[in-house]
Amino acid sequence: MNRTKRIGRLLVLVAMLLASPIYAASLQITVTNAEGQQVENAVVYATPRDPATKARMQQSTNTMIDQVDKEFIDHVTPVMVGTAVSFPNNDKIRHHVYSFSPAKTFEILLYKDKLPNPVVFDKPGVVVLGCNIHDWMSAYVFVADTPFFAVTRKSGAVVLKGLPAGAYDVEVWHPGLRVGSEKTRQTLTVTADEQRAVTFQIDPRHIWSVRRAPTPMGGGY
Amino acid sequence: MERAPRTNTDGRGLLITWSFQFRRFKWRVLAFVVGLLMMVQAGVFLAVDRANVEAARRQINESLEVTANQFQRNLAERNLQLLQAARLLSSDYAFKQAYATRDHGTIVSALENHATRAGAQVMLLLDLDQWVLADTLHSETSGRRFGIPALIDSAEADPHGEATDVGILDDKTYQLVVVPLFTPAPSAWIVIGFRITDTFANSLKKSTRSEVSLVRLERETQWHVFASTLSATHREALVSMLLPEMVFGQSHELVLDDERFVSLATPILPERHRDLAAVLQRPLEKVLAPYQRLRVILLVIALAGLAISLGGGLAVANSVTRPVEKLADGARRIGEGDYAYRVVVDQRDEFGELAGAFNNMVQGLEERDRVRDLLGKVVSHEVADELLRRKIELGGEEREVTVLFSDVRDFTRLCETHSPSEILNYLNTYLTKVSGQIEKHGGIVDKYIGDAVMALFGAPLQHADDPARAVAAAVAMCKTMRLHNIELKQSGLPPMRIGVGINTARVVAGNVGSASRLNYTVVGDGVNVASRLEGLTKTYGVDIIVSESTRALATGFLFRELDRVCVKGKSQPVALFEPLGPAGAIDSETLARVERFEQAIRHFRARAWPQAEEVLLGLLAEAPEEQLYALYLEQTRRFQQEPPPAAWVGSAYPGS
Numbered sequence: 001m002n003r004t005k006r007i008g009r010l011l012v013l014v015a016m017l018l019a020s021p022i023y024a025a026s027l028q029i030t031v032t033n034a035e036g037q038q039v040e041n042a043v044v045y046a047t048p049r050d051p052a053t054k055a056r057m058q059q060s061t062n063t064m065i066d067q068v069d070k071e072f073i074d075h076v077t078p079v080m081v082g083t084a085v086s087f088p089n090n091d092k093i094r095h096h097v098y099s100f101s102p103a104k105t106f107e108i109l110l111y112k113d114k115l116p117n118p119v120v121f122d123k124p125g126v127v128v129l130g131c132n133i134h135d136w137m138s139a140y141v142f143v144a145d146t147p148f149f150a151v152t153r154k155s156g157a158v159v160l161k162g163l164p165a166g167a168y169d170v171e172v173w174h175p176g177l178r179v180g181s182e183k184t185r186q187t188l189t190v191t192a193d194e195q196r197a198v199t200f201q202i203d204p205r206h207i208w209s210v211r212r213a214p215t216p217m218g219g220g221y
Numbered sequence: 222m223e224r225a226p227r228t229n230t231d232g233r234g235l236l237i238t239w240s241f242q243f244r245r246f247k248w249r250v251l252a253f254v255v256g257l258l259m260m261v262q263a264g265v266f267l268a269v270d271r272a273n274v275e276a277a278r279r280q281i282n283e284s285l286e287v288t289a290n291q292f293q294r295n296l297a298e299r300n301l302q303l304l305q306a307a308r309l310l311s312s313d314y315a316f317k318q319a320y321a322t323r324d325h326g327t328i329v330s331a332l333e334n335h336a337t338r339a340g341a342q343v344m345l346l347l348d349l350d351q352w353v354l355a356d357t358l359h360s361e362t363s364g365r366r367f368g369i370p371a372l373i374d375s376a377e378a379d380p381h382g383e384a385t386d387v388g389i390l391d392d393k394t395y396q397l398v399v400v401p402l403f404t405p406a407p408s409a410w411i412v413i414g415f416r417i418t419d420t421f422a423n424s425l426k427k428s429t430r431s432e433v434s435l436v437r438l439e440r441e442t443q444w445h446v447f448a449s450t451l452s453a454t455h456r457e458a459l460v461s462m463l464l465p466e467m468v469f470g471q472s473h474e475l476v477l478d479d480e481r482f483v484s485l486a487t488p489i490l491p492e493r494h495r496d497l498a499a500v501l502q503r504p505l506e507k508v509l510a511p512y513q514r515l516r517v518i519l520l521v522i523a524l525a526g527l528a529i530s531l532g533g534g535l536a537v538a539n540s541v542t543r544p545v546e547k548l549a550d551g552a553r554r555i556g557e558g559d560y561a562y563r564v565v566v567d568q569r570d571e572f573g574e575l576a577g578a579f580n581n582m583v584q585g586l587e588e589r590d591r592v593r594d595l596l597g598k599v600v601s602h603e604v605a606d607e608l609l610r611r612k613i614e615l616g617g618e619e620r621e622v623t624v625l626f627s628d629v630r631d632f633t634r635l636c637e638t639h640s641p642s643e644i645l646n647y648l649n650t651y652l653t654k655v656s657g658q659i660e661k662h663g664g665i666v667d668k669y670i671g672d673a674v675m676a677l678f679g680a681p682l683q684h685a686d687d688p689a690r691a692v693a694a695a696v697a698m699c700k701t702m703r704l705h706n707i708e709l710k711q712s713g714l715p716p717m718r719i720g721v722g723i724n725t726a727r728v729v730a731g732n733v734g735s736a737s738r739l740n741y742t743v744v745g746d747g748v749n750v751a752s753r754l755e756g757l758t759k760t761y762g763v764d765i766i767v768s769e770s771t772r773a774l775a776t777g778f779l780f781r782e783l784d785r786v787c788v789k790g791k792s793q794p795v796a797l798f799e800p801l802g803p804a805g806a807i808d809s810e811t812l813a814r815v816e817r818f819e820q821a822i823r824h825f826r827a828r829a830w831p832q833a834e835e836v837l838l839g840l841l842a843e844a845p846e847e848q849l850y851a852l853y854l855e856q857t858r859r860f861q862q863e864p865p866p867a868a869w870v871g872s873a874y875p876g877s
Contacts, residue, residue, distance in 0.1 A: 098314075100321035100404050130405025135312040138405040175406065208382030208401045210312065 024162040025190035029198045031152050031172055038156020039202060041076040042174040043142040045149035046160050049167040049187075054146065062118065064088060065129070065139055067095050070212075072129060072139030076175065078149045079141055084118035096132035103127045103143055126173070136210040140175050165192045176204025246545070247538040254534035255527065262523040269519060273512035278483060281503045282472050285485040288429040288501045292487060295425060296396070299415055300385050303398035306339030307383075307413045310402075317404045320346075328355040336413065343395055345412040346402070347373070354409060358391060372399050373410060375492075382407060387417070387437075387489055387497055394437065394447040417448045426450045431501045432482065434459055435489065438496035441465065451502075454478050459500065467498045474505070481505040544572035548579055560587035617731015623678040623691040623771060624748050625664065626722045626755035627655055627698060632672040635715060648672055651717060654701050662694035663687070667742050673755075680730040680743055688725045688774035692767060692800050695721040699764045722755030724748075724768040750795065753788055757797065760874065762848020769796040779804045781815050782822065783849065786874045794870040814840065818850070825853060826871035830861045 031042040048054045064086040066073040070093075079085060087097050089112050098107035103125025108116045110133075121127060124145040131137035142149070148168070150158035160170075167189040177184070184202055310316055316335070319327050332344040332355055346355040351367045367373065369388040376384035382401035387394060395414035401407035415421075422433040434449035434456065444463040446456045458477040472485045482502040488494035544566040551564040560583060566576035593606075629635075629651065636644055655674055656666050664678040664687075676694070679687035698721060706716040726747020732739040754766040761783050772780050780798040787794045801807055801815070817836055824833035837854045844850065856873045 100317060105321070128404065128406040130317075130403070132314045135403065135405070138403070140406070205377075206380070208380065208407050210403050210405070211381065 024164055025192060025194040025196065026159055026161040027163065027170065027190070027196050027198050028157060028159050029150070029170070029172075029200065030157045031174075031200045031202060032156065034201065034203050038152065038154075039174060039204060040152055040154055040156065041140075042152045042156075042172050042200070042202065042204075043076060043078045043144070043149060044152070044158055044160065044170065044172050044198075044200065045078065045142075045144045045146050046163060046168040046170045047144075047146040047148075048164070049169065053164055053166055062086070064118075065141070066090055067097075067131075067137075070131075070134050070137060072131075072137055074139070074151070076140045076142065076151050078144055078151050079121055080147050080149070081124050081143055081145050082120065082122055083143075084120045085141065086115060086118040088115050089113070094133065095137075097129060098132055099127050099129050101125065101127040104141070107132075134213070136212040138210075142173055163190055165190055165194075170198055172200040172202055174202055174204040175207055177202060245542070247535070247542045250538040250541070251531065251534045254530050254537075258526060258530045262526060266516075266519050266523060270512075270516060273515060274509065277505065277508045277512055278472075281483040281505065281508050282485070284429070285431060285472060285483065285501050285503060288425070288431040288433070289485060289487040289499075291429050292425055292433065292499055292501065295421075296489065299396055300398060302339065303341065303396065303413050303415060304383065304385070304400065306335065306341060307398050307400040307411050310335045310344075310413075311400045311411050312403065317402070320402060320404060320409065325355060329357065329360045333357050333360070339413065340415075341413045342416040343390060343397075343412075343414040345410075347410040347412060349407070349409065351410070367410075367412070369397065372397055372412070376401070376410065385490070387493060388414075389437075390414070394435075419448050419450065422448045422450045429501075431503050434500045434502070436460065436463065436498050436500060438465065441496075444498075451477070455480075463500070467494070469494065469498070475502070540568065540570075541572070544568060544576060548576060551579060551583070555583055555586065560590055617729050617733075619727055619729050620680055620683070621687075621725065622680045622728050622730060622743050622747070623688045623723060623725040623774075624728070624743065624751040625659070625674075625676040625678065625691050625695060626751045627674045627676070627695075628720050628755050629672040630718045630720055630759060647714065647717075651702075651705070651719075654705060655698050655719075658697045658701055659694050662690045662697065664691060664694055668740075675748075677730075677743055680728075681741065686775075688723075688771045689777055691723050691725075692765075692771065692775040692778050695723055695765045695767075696800060696802065719764065720755050720758030721765040722751045722753065722758065722767075723765065723771050724751035724754060725771040725774055726750065726768075746791075750788060750791075754797065757786070757874075761797070761799075761852065763799045765800055766797050767800060769798070772796075772798045775800075777804055778802070779807050779812075779815075782819065784822075784873050785870055786872050787870060794872065814843070821853060822871075825857060825873065828860070828864065830857050833857045834861075 027046060029044045031039045031044065033039050061080065062084045063077065063079055065077055066088055068090045070091060077085070087095075087108060089095050092112075094110040094112045096107065096110050099105055103123045104119065104121050104127040106119050108119075121141055121143040124143045127141040127143060129137075129139040129141060142151075148160045148163055150160055152158050167187065169185055169187050171185045184200055186198060186200070188196070188198070190196060310332075313335075316331050319331050322328075328346055332346060336342070336344040336357055344357045345353060345367065347367050348354055351370060351373050353365050353367055356362070368390060369386065372384055372386045372388060375386070376382050376399045378384075383399065385396070385398045388397050389395070394417045396417055397412055397414040399410050399412045402409040402411050417435060422435065425431075425433045432450045434446050434451055436444045436446050436459075439445050442465055444460045444465075446460055449456050449459075451459065455477045459475070462475055462477075467486050469486050469488055472483050475482050475484045482504055484500055484502045486498050486500050489497040489499055544564075547564050547566055551562055554562040563580050563583065564576045566573050568576075629648075635647070639647070651672075652669060652674065659666055659674070659676045662678075663682070663684050664676045665680075665682070667675045667677050669675075676691075678684070678691040678694075684690060699719065702717060702719050709716055724747050726745065728743040728745035728747045730743045731741070733742050733744065734740045750768060754768060758764060758766050763783065766783065767775070767780070772778075779801045781801055783797040783799055785794040785796045801811065817840055821833050821836035821840065824830075824836065834854065834857050837850050837857060841847065841850045841854060852875070853873050856875070
């Protein structure tokens with residue numbers, strides 16, 4: 001994990017801490033599959049039902065998606081609407097980042113050392129990132145319309161903190177759930193200082209991957 | 222071979238049976254040689270033929286397996302082509318951009334463009350729920366479900382979302398490949414396909430020279446050919462023979478329209494073996510063609526061998542049978558007595574030797590025959606035979622023989638009055654006649670001694686009645702001479718009187734002489750006695766005198782006792798008898814006279830001279846020509862004057 005990223009994380013955390021009220025609820029969310037195994041790269045987010053709360057919480061931050069060894073880091077990155085994401089290139093070769101997703105269509109033509117201008121994700125939705133040079137490089141930016149979100153890692157459990165008391169739509173999204181497919185949603189109301197555990201069971205599909213080059217593709221005769 | 226009726230004339234009557242048999246050695250040899258050769262060649266032919274057909278089948282099987290491998294490789298290659306083409310499109314940035322526009326026309330034309338690049342006949346774009354977004358076969362329409370869901374299902378199970386299959390689109394069969402379209406997340410399915418046509422089958426046939434038919438099972442019962450190198454009629458014949466349950470990896474012989482094909486089925490896709498198959502075939506006749514040529518060559522060689530062996534066998538057989546026939550012919554000729562015949566065989570082998578030996582044998586026979594002829598002239602035939610049959614050696618055996626001596630009376634006087642040639646002719650005529658009678662009665666002429674004949678009865682050939690035969694011969698000889706005398710008288714020649722003496726005694730018979738010159742004869746006292754008896758005939762005035770021993774053995778004849786005389790070398794006096802003829806053929810007058818003479822002899826021997834004189838006078842009055850009576854009368858009168866000494870044996874012989 002490089003330095004830039006660690007600093008970025010720290011900034012996000014500080015911003016969230018500053019924004020949270022003194023008394024707030026927290027949700028510990030576990031995402032499992034049908035077999036009970038914890039699911040990685042699932043985005044969980046809680047959207048307040050009260051638009052006022054949502055408006056009060058509105059804030060935009062900056063983050064980044066790194067490119068290391070011809071892979072996007074991280075594979076799934078949840079951001080709040082209006083977040084500017086920068087795409088530094090830590091490889092010695094050029095990349096061509098693009099997205100055809102309706103939530104954010106863009107492309108950053110071939111670049112290497114010069115950090116391009118950050119891309120602002122101003123619409124909620126899923127944005128699939130690719131690299132025109134390397135077919136297998138792909139990443140997801142989940143643009144949430146709420147500041148309360150997290151992405152599961154290997155442990156599969158995340159904590160959403162600082163939720164003001166009120167009603168929330170708690171939802172989970174995963175790349176294996178198709179874009180635009182029905183979301184798994186739970187509506188719940190939390191009180192101040194409440195700590196609640198929420199469990200989602202989802203059935204993500206296998207995502208067919210593109211072979212990474214150089215590949216042992218058949219037919220080399 | 223001769224098919225000859227065989228007549229069988231045993232006691233059951235005439236039976237005719239037909240049977241195959243080789244009456245001639247030649248045909249037997251030929252049949253054996255040719256039969257053996259045919260057997261060997263037939264064996265070779267069958268073995269080679271069988272090995273050939275087996276080799277042809279094995280060759281076909283191998284080539285069909287090669288074809289099956291080739292077929293699988295071709296399919297895999299095409300599959301790879303399709304896969305690569307699809308992957309290229311799937312990763313094509315421009316296409317992703319085009320796809321992002323969601324513009325149907327653009328997408329269809331992009332697909333058409335790519336299909337042309339890849340040489341594919343069909344391309345489709347499906348959304349992840351298998352709805353057709355774009356289809357090059359139906360560029361105008363969209364919004365229907367994809368017809369081969371199994372293809373997408375298997376792609377979804379693949380880690381890279383790729384799958385391959387054979388499917389039917391618009392009644393045409395395609396080899397299809399599907400890959401996801403990544404934008405960059407999988408967002409659609411790209412389907413690409415090659416149509417499987419007869420061209421594909423023909424290209425395979427070009428490289429493997431096997432017939433290729435691709436079949437699919439329809440409605441789970443009937444196979445249908447969708448690509449083939451076969452003609453339409455052969456296709457129909459093929460599908461009519463295929464069972465719903467296809468058997469793979471094992472070759473079968475199928476007859477399509479009178480043409481034999483060795484056939485092997487191989488699955489097109491391992492997971493579709495139930496309803497898709499490739500039937501690979503090779504015509505058996507075409508592969509067998511070189512073997513057929515070999516078969517013809519073998520047949521020609523066999524026939525040539527047969528002809529050569531036939532000719533060779535015939536030549537060998539002839540080389541055997543021809544000299545054998547010549548020898549058989551020669552043997553026949555020699556059997557007929559033609560000893561001058563010689564067999565001519567121009568061969569230097571065993572038959573040549575045999576012919577030489579045969580000729581030598583004939584020469585030997587000829588010489589022996591000549592000797593026999595010559596011998597027959599010198600000695601009698603019987604003696605000649607005895608000599609030829611037995612080993613000629615000195616010495617002999619003691620046996621009972623009746624010896625006959627015959628002599629012409631007063632021959633010396635005749636010689637004085639006639640020329641030598643007249644005498645010889647006269648003598649030869651007599652000897653021929655006398656000898657004829659002797660041989661006729663089973664005797665042999667032992668030798669001629671001047672005008673005398675010595676004959677033997679009982680040696681070398683023996684008969685049970687040799688003494689009787691000798692007597693009969695003597696009687697016949699005298700009779701012959703009486704007839705001959707009539708002829709002599711007519712030609713003005715003096716008559717001939719013979720005297721015959723016969724004696725039976727044990728004598729020694731055998732070859733007498735030196736080693737270089739032998740004579741079969743008998744020697745002994747008995748021979749001398751016979752000679753003496755012959756000499757006495759003149760004294761007693763009779764033709765024949767036989768001894769007591771002969772009289773005793775010659776039954777069937779009536780004899781008259783003549784006298785008893787002392788013979789030189791004999792202690793006992795010998796009784797002399799004259800044969801009168803066969804018993805029963807003598808008239809009573811003669812018999813009575815014989816009886817009276819015997820009475821006279823009894824008186825004479827009893828020294829009753831007057832009584833003897835009286836009887837003799839009576840007899841002489843009746844038969845004055847009987848010299849015997851006159852002799853006895855003369856002696857009776859003499860003994861009346863001077864009586865005989867005490868040792869007198871009763872002989873009337875003058876001087877005794």
